[in-house]
Amino acid sequence: MKYLARFLFLMMAFTSIIAQAQTLEQSFDAYxxxxxxxxxxxxxxxxDQGNVGAQNMLGLMYELGQGVPKDDRQAARLYKKSxxxxxxxxxxxLGLMYExxxxxxxxxxxxxxxxxKAAEQGDARAQQYLGTIxxxxxxxxxxxxxxxxxxxKAAEQGNPTAQSNLGLMYQxxxxxxxxxxxxxxxxxKAAEQGxxxxxxxxxxxxxxxRGLTKDDQQxxxxxxRAAEQGDxxxxxxxxxxxxxxxxxxxxQRLAFEWYKKSxxQGNPLxxxxxxxxxxxxxxxxxxxxxxxxxxxKAAEQGNPGGQLNLGNAYSVGQGVPKDxxxxxxxxxxAAAGGDDVPGVSIARRERDRIESGLTxxxxxxAQAAARNWKPKTAE
Numbered sequence: 001m002k003y004l005a006r007f008l009f010l011m012m013a014f015t016s017i018i019a020q021a022q023t024l025e026q027s028f029d030a031y032x033x034x035x036x037x038x039x040x041x042x043x044x045x046x047x048d049q050g051n052v053g054a055q056n057m058l059g060l061m062y063e064l065g066q067g068v069p070k071d072d073r074q075a076a077r078l079y080k081k082s083x084x085x086x087x088x089x090x091x092x093x094l095g096l097m098y099e100x101x102x103x104x105x106x107x108x109x110x111x112x113x114x115x116x117k118a119a120e121q122g123d124a125r126a127q128q129y130l131g132t133i134x135x136x137x138x139x140x141x142x143x144x145x146x147x148x149x150x151x152x153k154a155a156e157q158g159n160p161t162a163q164s165n166l167g168l169m170y171q172x173x174x175x176x177x178x179x180x181x182x183x184x185x186x187x188x189k190a191a192e193q194g195x196x197x198x199x200x201x202x203x204x205x206x207x208x209x210r211g212l213t214k215d216d217q218q219x220x221x222x223x224x225r226a227a228e229q230g231d232x233x234x235x236x237x238x239x240x241x242x243x244x245x246x247x248x249x250x251x252q253r254l255a256f257e258w259y260k261k262s263x264x265q266g267n268p269l270x271x272x273x274x275x276x277x278x279x280x281x282x283x284x285x286x287x288x289x290x291x292x293x294x295x296x297k298a299a300e301q302g303n304p305g306g307q308l309n310l311g312n313a314y315s316v317g318q319g320v321p322k323d324x325x326x327x328x329x330x331x332x333x334a335a336a337g338g339d340d341v342p343g344v345s346i347a348r349r350e351r352d353r354i355e356s357g358l359t360x361x362x363x364x365x366a367q368a369a370a371r372n373w374k375p376k377t378a379e
Contacts, residue, residue, distance in 0.1 A: 014184075024054065031057065036067025038340035052082035056090050063093075063102070072103030083114060091118035092126040099129075108139040119150065127154035128162040135165075135175075144175030153188060164188035171201070171210075180211030191222060199226035200234040207237075209248075216247030227258060235262035236270045243273075243283075256283030263294060266378025271298035272305045279309070288319030299330060302375035307334035308343040311350065325362045328354050332370040 027042025039060055046054030059078035062071045077099045082090030097113035098107045112133055118126035131150035134143045148169050154162030167186035170179045170248030186207050203222035206215045220241045226234030239258035242251045256277050262270035275294035277285045292313050298306025311330035314323045331354070332349035355363060 024051070027054070027056075031061075031066075035121075036061065040067040047078065049083075049205040050081075052087040052090060054083065055079070055082040056087070058240060059090075059093060067309035072097065074103070076103030083117075086117075088118040088121040088122075088123035088126065091121075092123050092129070095126065095129065101133070108133075112139050117357060119153070122153075122157075124154040124157040124159040124328055127151075127157075128159050131162060131165065146175075155189070158189075158193075160190040160193040160195040160198065162319055166203065167198065171205075180205070182211075184211035188270075191225070194225075194229075194232075196226040196231040196234065198231075200231055200237070203234065203237065206289065211318055216241070216370075218247070219339070220247030227261070230265070232262040232265040232267040232270065235259070235265075238271065238272075240268065252277075252283035254283075263297070266297075266301075268298045268301040268303040268306065268378070271295075271301070272303050272309075275306065275309060290319075292319035299333070300376045301378060302333075303340050304334045304337045304347070305343050307331070308347045308350075311347065315350070315354065323365050325358060328358060328363070329369055331364040331367060333373060336338070336370075 023042055024046055027039050027046070029037035030036075030042065036222045040058070043054040043058045043061070046060045055078045057084075059075040061067055062078065063075035064070065071178065075080060076094065079090045079094040081335045083094045091114045095111045095118065097103050098114065100106065104110075112130070115126045115133065119130045127150045131147045131154065132138075133140060134150065136142065136148035136314045148166065150163045151166040151169065155166045163186045167177075167183045167190065169175050170186065171183035172178065176182075177244045179183035184202065187198045187202040199222045203219045203226065204223065205211055206219035208214065220238065223238040223241060225232045227238045235258050239255045239262065240246070241248050243255035244250065244259060256274070259273045259277065263274045272292050275291045275298065277283050278294060279291035280286065292310065295306045295310040295313065299310045300306075307330045311327045311334060313319050314327035314330065316322065322328075328351065331347045331351040335344060335348075337344040358366070
């Protein structure tokens, strides 16, 4: 009887452990299925018992406001619990909180300390973050070779951001010997995981024939994948591909649509192109007021083409009331670019042409405004 009782006790204990394990697994399932209330209850139970995985998940839920009000201090507290007992994931998450001052006082030195602890345990996220810390020299001496070393460690574990960053370093010879084929290799690994930045960069390598055979169709394919994820540079490049028929059938309407998507995100090159398409009625109904609107957006970010064409619009009163002082002002800005900047020579010619027709007060006012002008950031 004694042995039977012991056996029954052990079976009950084992069954309890299994049931608890299933409960934790169910919490993860609930989280994946966005049933945050159920997930939170399960993770909290386990976090209170010291389970580091549950502490980290509970911290994440507080950080993102999933199932609970967003609370960075609670998130940092939970990450600290798991970090203090050596959990690499908790250390990485705590490092992020310190780097950005979320739930704790911002402290880059603390961020680096926690990243290093996690990175030395092999945490790929921490290795990628530490690579970036060395790349920019944030609280440590800038060291491009160490940046490449940590990016490589993370990249070899499949971290797509590290793979893309390592590709960039190979493309430009930063911290490593320049090697376009190695750049393509790492871009491709990240691009196949869906990282938009890598897809854009891979498209540009195909477009330029760097590290592989030039292929405009492949370039357009990768631009599209990044563009569909909302990358504004890829949207611009895809618009350019459609406008010029590079790798895709020439289609001015689609060129306008992709340029417009990029322009709406504040890309000044795309804003200029949208303005030009409106001004010329290409791919869209001609509309000088819309042209001026988009030229102005580009111009205010410092785009010389936008500044030149905005000056042109004021000069002749197309889409805006005629105003030669405003034309002179925008041509002054456009003319300040280097000799290799497209349109600068035209802007200088137009500036000189109109200058003599202005009063001294108008010239002085426009010149003072140009000296004090600063570009806006994208809205």
